[in-house]
Amino acid sequence: xxxxxxxxxxxxxSEGHEVVIAGAVxxxxxxxxxxxxxxxxxxxxxxxxxxxxxxxxxxxxxxFPDGSQCETEDNDAVDxxxxxxxxxxxxxxxxxxxxxxYAFAAxxxxxxxxxxxxxxxxxxxxKQVAFALPxxxxxLIGRDTLAALxxxxxxxxxxxxxxxxxxxxxxxxxxxxxxxxAGYRLELRTGGRVGANAFALPAGIIIVTDELVALxxxxxxxxxxxxHEIGHLRQRHVLRHILQDSATxxxxxxxxxxxxxxxxxxxxxxxxxxxxxxxxxxxxxxDDFALDYLARRGIPPDLFAVILRRMExxxxxxxxxxxxLSTHPAIRxxxxxxxxxx
Amino acid sequence: xxxxAETSQPAVSGAVALKFAGQTGEYFRIxxxxxxxxxxxxxxxxxxxxxxxxxxxxxxTLLEGSAFEYTGNPVTIxxxxxxxxxAFIAFSLLSEIHPAIQLVLFITFLGFxxxxxxxxxxxxxxxxxxxxxxxxxxxTKREVGVLLLIPIFLVPLTLGLAYPYYLHRKRRFFLEHSxxxxxxxxxxxxxxxxxxxxxxxxxxxxxxxxxSIATLGIGLIPLYVLLRAYAExxxxxxxWRNTTLGDIxxxxxxxxxxxxxxxxxxxLAVLVSVGLLVPWAAIRTARYKLExxxxxxxxxxxGFLAATQENVGAVGDEAGELLGFDFGL
Numbered sequence: 001x002x003x004x005x006x007x008x009x010x011x012x013x014s015e016g017h018e019v020v021i022a023g024a025v026x027x028x029x030x031x032x033x034x035x036x037x038x039x040x041x042x043x044x045x046x047x048x049x050x051x052x053x054x055x056x057x058x059x060x061x062x063x064f065p066d067g068s069q070c071e072t073e074d075n076d077a078v079d080x081x082x083x084x085x086x087x088x089x090x091x092x093x094x095x096x097x098x099x100x101x102y103a104f105a106a107x108x109x110x111x112x113x114x115x116x117x118x119x120x121x122x123x124x125x126x127k128q129v130a131f132a133l134p135x136x137x138x139x140l141i142g143r144d145t146l147a148a149l150x151x152x153x154x155x156x157x158x159x160x161x162x163x164x165x166x167x168x169x170x171x172x173x174x175x176x177x178x179x180x181x182a183g184y185r186l187e188l189r190t191g192g193r194v195g196a197n198a199f200a201l202p203a204g205i206i207i208v209t210d211e212l213v214a215l216x217x218x219x220x221x222x223x224x225x226x227x228h229e230i231g232h233l234r235q236r237h238v239l240r241h242i243l244q245d246s247a248t249x250x251x252x253x254x255x256x257x258x259x260x261x262x263x264x265x266x267x268x269x270x271x272x273x274x275x276x277x278x279x280x281x282x283x284x285x286x287d288d289f290a291l292d293y294l295a296r297r298g299i300p301p302d303l304f305a306v307i308l309r310r311m312e313x314x315x316x317x318x319x320x321x322x323x324x325l326s327t328h329p330a331i332r333x334x335x336x337x338x339x340x341x342x
Numbered sequence: 343x344x345x346x347a348e349t350s351q352p353a354v355s356g357a358v359a360l361k362f363a364g365q366t367g368e369y370f371r372i373x374x375x376x377x378x379x380x381x382x383x384x385x386x387x388x389x390x391x392x393x394x395x396x397x398x399x400x401x402x403t404l405l406e407g408s409a410f411e412y413t414g415n416p417v418t419i420x421x422x423x424x425x426x427x428x429a430f431i432a433f434s435l436l437s438e439i440h441p442a443i444q445l446v447l448f449i450t451f452l453g454f455x456x457x458x459x460x461x462x463x464x465x466x467x468x469x470x471x472x473x474x475x476x477x478x479x480x481x482t483k484r485e486v487g488v489l490l491l492i493p494i495f496l497v498p499l500t501l502g503l504a505y506p507y508y509l510h511r512k513r514r515f516f517l518e519h520s521x522x523x524x525x526x527x528x529x530x531x532x533x534x535x536x537x538x539x540x541x542x543x544x545x546x547x548x549x550x551x552x553x554s555i556a557t558l559g560i561g562l563i564p565l566y567v568l569l570r571a572y573a574e575x576x577x578x579x580x581x582w583r584n585t586t587l588g589d590i591x592x593x594x595x596x597x598x599x600x601x602x603x604x605x606x607x608x609x610l611a612v613l614v615s616v617g618l619l620v621p622w623a624a625i626r627t628a629r630y631k632l633e634x635x636x637x638x639x640x641x642x643x644x645g646f647l648a649a650t651q652e653n654v655g656a657v658g659d660e661a662g663e664l665l666g667f668d669f670g671l
Contacts, residue, residue, distance in 0.1 A: 007408060009474030014523065014646035016408060016473060052411075055394055056368040058401025059409035069474045071408060096375050103371040106378040107618075113381045252617075 002080055006062070006072035008040060021062065021070060023081055033062075033081065035070065042068075051078050053090035056097065118248055126243035130236040135203075138239065142203030145238075146187065149199075149207070157188035157210050164188050170219060171206065171226055174293075184233060186226075188213075196311050198225050200232035200286075202239050215310055223297075224290055224304035231289025237282040287334055305338035357593075358639070362632040364402035370621040372398055389420035400470070403632055406643055411471040418465075456486035467520060475648045478521040489515045506536040513581050522587055523646040531584035539576045546572050564606065571601035582635060588646070590639040596631065604630055 004021040019037035023046075026032035031046035044064050052061040060078050062070040072078060079091070096102045157164065168186050175181035184204035191197050191209030199207045206229045208222070216222045232238065287304075294301050312332075376391035393416045400410040433451070436443050460483055467479035493511040496504040510533045517529040550569045554562045575596040582594035608623035637643075 007473075011474045012648050014473040014475045014643060014648075053397075055398045055401060056372055057365070058363075058398050059404075059411070060401075061411060067474075071411075071473075093375070097368075097371045100371075103374050106371075106374040110374065110378045110381050113378075117381065117384075 002074075002077045004070075004072050004074050004077040004081065006070040006074070008035060008037060008070050009068060011067040011069065016071075019070065021072075021081070031084070035064075046081070051082055054079065054094045117251070122244050122247050122251070123240070126240045126247065127236075129243055130239040133239065138236075139203040141239065141242070142201045142205050145201045146205055146207070150189070153191075153193050154189040154207070154209075155192060157190055159188055159210055159213060163213070166219075167208070167213070167222070170223060174223065174226060174230065178230065178234070180234065181230060184230065196314050198229050200229040200238060202236070204233055206230070206233070211314075212311070215314065216307055218303060220299050221303045221307040223299065224294055224301075225307060227290035227293040228286045228304070230293070231286035232282065234289065235282070235285055237286065241279070241282065283334070284337075287337060291338060301338050305335045308335050308338065356638070357636050358406055358643075359634070359636045360632045361404040362402055362629040363404060364399065364625045364628060366622045366625045369398060369625050373621040373624075386420065389423060390416040392416070392419060399628060403628075405472065405637070408473050412469055413471060414465065414469040452491075456483040456491060459490065460486050463516070463519075472522070473643070473646075475523040475646055478523075479519055480521065481515075481519040485515075485519070506540040507533050509577060510536040517585055523648045525588045525646050528586040529584055530586060531580055535580050535584065536577075539580050542576060543573050564602075567605055567609075568598065568602045571605060572598035574598075575601055589641060590637050590643075593636045593638065595634045595636070600630065 006019055006021055007016040008019040009016055017037045017040055019035050019040055022034050022036070024032045024034040024043065026043065026045050028045075033044050033046055033049055035042040035044070042064070048065045050063045052063070054060060054075050057073070057075060059071050059073055060075050062072070062078065064070075096106070159167075167188065171184065171186045175184045181204070184206060187205055187207045189207055189209055191211045194209065196211040196215045197207075197209050198212055201207065206226065208225070212225065213222065216225075290304060291301050294304060312335075372394060376387075376394055379387040380391050393412065393414050396412040396414065400412040403410045433447055436447055460479075460481060463479040463481070467477040470477040490512060493504065493508040497508050510531060513531070514529045517527040520527040546569055550565050553565045557565075575598040578594045578596050582592040585592045604627060608627065611619040612623055
């Protein structure tokens with residue numbers, strides 16, 4: 001057992017005194033600590049002295065029963081004084097923090113568990129929450145999103161009232177046979193920058209652009225696209241997406257971030273790759289619903305493949321080279337799935 | 343200032359800078375074990391992780407050979423977090439029922455705010471120790487409301503013109519109620535000093551606009567980080583230069599350009615390393631900021647007398663963190 005050089009502070013003033021702490025045997029025969037310095041000669045039973053937990057090589061404190069304390073950088077010597085206490089949780093923690101191998105193990109465990117939480121935990125939770133959210137919230141989000149899209153990119157539809165009415169009747173006929181789809185409604189818009197496209201917003205809003213209507217050669221093609229969007233709505237994909245995205249970003253920033261917001265955000269950026277995976281899963285789910293619907297209605301699934309292909313050819317950005325980073329599954333893969341569904 | 347009668351140690355006089363002894367490798371291991379346990383316990387360990395992190399940074403911050411000590415109790419912090427979390431859930435759920443409830447909840451929240459801020463400040467102060475003498479924060483809910491919250495509401499009402507005034511108020515409120523032992527901190531800046539700093543900052547803002555346009559938007563993000571760094575350095579200078587503790591004066595010499603490089607390199611490193619360099623960034627940031635804070639004293643740091651204080655819960659601690667009330671380090 002080594003002597004510990006320390007600074008003694010009596011707790012009454014900030015005056016420090018250089019002392020040496022040594023293990024001793026008290027008058028009652030039990031272990032004790034002796035604190036000696038200029039004008040200081042104290043002895044405490046070891047059982048009455050508490051040492052602060054060791055955190056790296058940062059300063060260590062010994063707390064004495066009368067409120068005075070010692071501060072030292074000699075962590076090993078302090079551990080030596082209290083060696084008879086055995087392996088406490090605090091000591092195990094310090095040992096874990098001491099080895100590079102242990103640190104590597106911590107990285108592996110963190111990545112594995114973190115991955116599981118982000119890939120399975122949060123999506124499962126988001127699904128629960130999305131289905132439990134009150135209708136009022138959902139319609140609020142749906143309405144706000146539509147209003148935002150109208151402001152930024154969409155303009156009113158230029159379809160004839162008859163054509164618009166026919167499409168609305170088509171959706172109504174489709175949803176009549178689907179449970180929980182009664183409130184779904186069609187919003188027609190001119191797509192402009194987004195071109196031939198369809199979106200599903202919370203609260204049962206399906207947006208179809210004039211460009212998409214013009215692109216279709218058969219209303220059954222539109223029916224396939226609508227079925228895909230109904231698939232999104234039934235699974236509350238948009239809500240789940242919002243919930244998952246924000247929960248993941250918050251979680252990462254919270255666990256990793258003991259820094260400024262800028263750096264925390266930089267740390268959360270890699271999870272964007274995971275978000276893309278969620279999007280692809282959602283697209284597949286919606287496709288599955290659409291193909292199932294088409295099969296039940298006796299519509300050849302090829303029609304879905306046909307309209308997807310035409311959408312792809314129209315959009316200059318429809319390249320499918322970057323599968324892992326694309327938010328939609330590579331469109332060719334989806335076309336293949338639609339064709340294989342017959 | 344109260345001085346102890348006898349001094350058995352030679353008093354150190356002149357200027358002393360804080361020293362930071364944290365090491366990247368060591369902190370990396372503490373950090374990753376913290377995260378690992380937090381993730382495995384689904385967040386519960388985060389309170390312990392926070393205490394461990396704070397104890398490491400406090401324990402590596404040295405002033406005249408003595409470190410700072412953090413004694414926050416993780417269980418208290420966990421309780422505080424759970425309460426804030428529960429309040430947040432209750433707020434989100436209840437506000438869905440009716441818009442009118444939202445207003446009632448907001449007023450309730452405002453009513454609790456002074457209490458939460460006060461508790462956070464007290465918890466942080468009383469769990470900070472140097473040389474076995476505790477820091478303290480002594481105020482009342484009413485004072486928090488009048489001296490701190492009313493200036494906050496003036497900011498939007500004056501379209502931001504009152505913002506320097508609010509910053510001045512905030513720092514002054516914080517310092518004039520903070521103590522080290524029995525000795526009170528003081529603040530000698532006037533609101534005019536803050537308006538002068540803000541004036542310099544608005545000139546820098548004009549430079550930021552011109553620079554962003556001149557580089558066709560490419561320079562927007564770097565220039566914004568530079569602007570933020572400039573604001574941070576400017577206000578830190580005013581704040582520390584006017585801080586007193588007994589006969590001790592402070593100075594802070596952060597440079598906007600150096601902070602900019604620091605933050606920019608940090609963000610790049612963290613991004614490229616998928617977060618693994620966060621500890622490296624945290625250590626070098628702490629080292630830069632702490633070692634440029636200098637204390638000037640004629641009598642040294644030995645003579646401060648301790649005060650007696652009761653314990654304070656951490657309910658306000660988390661709420662306070664969201665609001666960012668501390669020494670600003």
